Each structure stands twice: as C-alpha cells, then as structure tokens.
Amino acid sequence: MQIPFLDMKAPYLELKNELDMTYQRVMESGWYVLGKEVEAFEQEFAQYCDVKHCIGVGNGLDALFLILKAWGIGEGDEVIVPTNTYIATWLAVTYTGAKVVPVEPDERTYNIDPNKIEVAITEKTKAIIAVHLYGQPADMPAINEIGKRYHIKVLEDAAQAHGATCYGKRVGGLGDAAGISMYPGKNLGAFGDAGVVTTNDDETADAVRVLRNYGSRVKYHNEVVGHNSRLDELQAALLRVKLRHLDEWNQRRMEVAQRYLYELGDCKEILLPYVPEWAEPVWHLFVIRSQKRDELQKKLTQHGIGSLIHYPIPPHLSGAYKEYGWVKGYYPIAERMANEVLSLPVGPHMKDQAKHVIEKIVYSVGEGI
Ligand SMILES: *Cc1c(COP(=O)(O)O)cnc(C)c1O
Numbered sequence: 591m592q593i594p595f596l597d598m599k600a601p602y603l604e605l606k607n608e609l610d611m612t613y614q615r616v617m618e619s620g621w622y623v624l625g626k627e628v629e630a631f632e633q634e635f636a637q638y639c640d641v642k643h644c645i646g647v648g649n650g651l652d653a654l655f656l657i658l659k660a661w662g663i664g665e666g667d668e669v670i671v672p673t674n675t676y677i678a679t680w681l682a683v684t685y686t687g688a689k690v691v692p693v694e695p696d697e698r699t700y701n702i703d704p705n706k707i708e709v710a711i712t713e714k715t716k717a718i719i720a721v722h723l724y725g726q727p728a729d730m731p732a733i734n735e736i737g738k739r740y741h742i743k744v745l746e747d748a749a750q751a752h753g754a755t756c757y758g759k760r761v762g763g764l765g766d767a768a769g770i771s772m773y774p775g776k777n778l779g780a781f782g783d784a785g786v787v788t789t790n791d792d793e794t795a796d797a798v799r800v801l802r803n804y805g806s807r808v809k810y811h812n813e814v815v816g817h818n819s820r821l822d823e824l825q826a827a828l829l830r831v832k833l834r835h836l837d838e839w840n841q842r843r844m845e846v847a848q849r850y851l852y853e854l855g856d857c858k859e860i861l862l863p864y865v866p867e868w869a870e871p872v873w874h875l876f877v878i879r880s881q882k883r884d885e886l887q888k889k890l891t892q893h894g895i896g897s898l899i900h901y902p903i904p905p906h907l908s909g910a911y912k913e914y915g916w917v918k919g920y921y922p923i924a925e926r927m928a929n930e931v932l933s934l935p936v937g938p939h940m941k942d943q944a945k946h947v948i949e950k951i952v953y954s955v956g957e958g959i
Contacts, residue, residue, distance in 0.1 A: 613828070726869055770787070849944045
C-alpha cells in the first residue's frame with residue numbers, strides 16, 4: 591500500500607463537476623483579475639473568519655508583507671517572529687527592511703511562547719507575528735495583552751490554520767490583522783498561488799487594498815509605491831467552491847488526528863502533539879517528535895508511507911539569514927525540533943490509511959525502530 595504524504599489531486603476529484611463548471615463560468619466571463627469572483631470570495635471568507643475585511647492577494651508571503659508595509663514598518667524597525675516557523679514569516683519582515691527578532695516556542699505547543707516575548711521587545715519593536723503553526727492556534731489573548739501594553743501591533747500568520755479556533759473564536763480576526771496563504775497544500779488551498787489579508791481595522795484594510803494594486807484606488811492614479819499582488823478571478827471562484835467544504839474537510843482531518851492521538855498514545859519513543867483546552871486545531875500537519883526520527887522516517891518510507899519534516903533547517907540557520915551571524919546553539923528549542931519532528935500523513939482524503947500508518951509505527955517502535 592502506498593500512502594502519499596498528501597493527496598493533492600483528491601480535492602479536485604471530489605468536487606470535479608462543480609469545479610469544472612466554475613472554471614467554464616470564469617473563462618467565459620472574459621474578466622480575469624480583480625472582479626466579481628474576488629469580491630464574492632472576499633466577503634464569504636470574511637464571514638467565515640467572522641472578521642470585517644478580507645482582501646485577496648497573490649500569496650501568503652505577500653499577505654504578511656503587505657500588512658507590515660501598510661503599518662509603515664521598514665528600515666530601523668524590529669519585528670518579533672517565532673524561531674519555529676516556515677521561513678516565509680521571516681521573509682515578509684526582511685522584505686520591508688526591518689530586522690527580525692526571533693523568539694523561541696513553548697515546548698509543548700510549538701507556537702511562540704508569550705512568556706519569552708517581553709524580553710525581546712525594544713524601543714524599535716513595531717510588531718509581533720504570531721504563527722498558528724501546524725494548524726494549532728497561538729495563545730492570542732496573552733500575545734494581544736503584550737501588544738496592547740507596549741503599543742505594538744499583533745499580526746497573525748494563519749497560513750496553516752484556516753478555521754482553527756482560540757477560546758472559541760476563529761483565527762484571522764484575533765490580532766490587528768492576519769496574513770493567510772491559500773497555497774494548494776493548505777487546508778483551504780487554491781489551484782495555484784493565492785492568499786488573503788483579513789482584519790477588523792478599516793485603515794489597514796484600505797492601505798492593503800491600495801498596496802496590492804500598484805498603489806492605486808483609481809486606475810492610473812498611483813498614490814504610493816505599490817505592488818502587484820492580486821488574487822485572480824479563477825482562483826477566487828475555485829476557492830469559493832472549496833470554502834463550502836472547508837469545515838467538513840477539517841472535520842475529516844480531525845478524525846485522522848484523533849485516531850493517531852488515541853492509537854499512538856502508548857507508543858514509547860514518540861511524543862504526540864499537545865492541544866491546550868482552549869484550542870481547536872485544524873490539523874494542517876500532524877507533527878510527532880522522536881529522538882530516532884531519521885530511522886523512523888526511513889522505516890515509513892520502506893513501507894510506502896510518505897512523511898515530511900516541518901522544518902529541517904530553522905530560519906536562523908538558513909543561508910538567507912547568514913548575515914545575522916547566528917550559529918548552532920543560538921535557538922536550541924527550534925534546533926531540537928528541526929532534529930526531532932516528523933509530520934505524518936493527514937488530510938481530508940485519507941479514508942482508512944491512518945490505520946496502516948499506525949500499525950507500521952507501532953511495529954517499528956516495538957522493534958526498536
Ligand atoms: C505557506 C506558509 C506561508 C507562505 O504562503 P505562500 O502562499 O506560500 O506564500 C507563510 N507562513 C506559513 C506559516 C506558511 O505555512
């Protein structure tokens with residue numbers, strides 16, 4: 591049995607008729623960038639996140655970057671970022687000219703540790719980016735409280751957490767703004783690159799709308815040095831179809847995750863994800879930890895089971911940030927995670943495959959891996 595890490599084609603096959611009809615509708619409309627479909631998707635996704643504004647952009651990295659730009663963040667400023675995240679979170683800051691100030695995660699939740707944020711704040715700090723990593727919401731009330739006290743903005747990177755809730759509230763409207771990727775592999779994924787900005791703040795929304803479209807509100811009237819980062823009509827229309835299935839598909843992910851949590855509970859050598867009682871994750875990834883990670887991954891591969899490492903090199907040790915002079919040992923929690931984490935297959939189209947994954951893990955661990 592071959593179990594891919596994620597079946598990218600299955601979402602299309604499940605919704606083929608609806609998606610094919612949508613494709614035709616958009617192609618025949620003769621209008622392809624920033625139009626009715628984008629407007630409708632923006633409204634529908636804002637409603638889904640229970641937030642006032644949603645602005646479609648080109649991808650998740652741009653969403654984060656445009657928010658920081660909208661807030662006037664740039665050279666001479668500092669932005670707090672988690673050490674444990676996908677590098678896009680950091681790149682968005684770097685593109686503005688501001689400095690990244692990394693903060694280590696809570697070892698249980700893997701998200702930024704609110705207790706470690708305050709010591710990283712300086713007079714130059716302009717924002718904190720909270721990433722809802724692996725689909726688990728960060729502790730937003732604690733982070734917002736710090737943001738309020740120091741008058742700095744809180745930005746959610748919700749690329750991995752469409753639909754997740756924190757104290758019963760959906761992510762996307764919990765900080766000052768959120769950048770959300772809709773890359774094909776995300777829980778709500780387009781058929782190409784896509785992203786959105788969500789916010790309850792009118793000024794941020796207005797500034798991002800202008801920035802995404804060459805700095806113009808009225809065609810050929812360029813108020814500021816803008817960018818070209820627009821969600822296209824086709825992706826927006828296809829996302830509208832998929833949005834209607836997001837909750838059901840998240841539920842299916844949850845069923846797989848619960849099965850892993852329950853049936854791998856007694857498995858020595860591996861550490862399972864921890865879910866705080868105030869969090870409802872959407873299981874973008876199911877990340878386990880093991881000191882024998884590499885051996886375990888090799889065994890799974892031999893059994894035809896796909897797995898991935900999120901992420902093998904923490905941003906501070908990547909070539910992109912070598913100018914900062916960080917060396918091994920600088921952010922030990924992120925580094926330990928890079929050596930120990932392994933993401934098991936999880937997705938809305940797994941059916942009974944979880945059983946097979948569990949069997950092989952239990953067997954491998956029983957054999958000393
Ligand atoms: C995917 C992802 C991004 C970037 O999204 P793109 O659409 O690929 O630009 C940013 N942050 C996190 C945490 C992500 O997982």
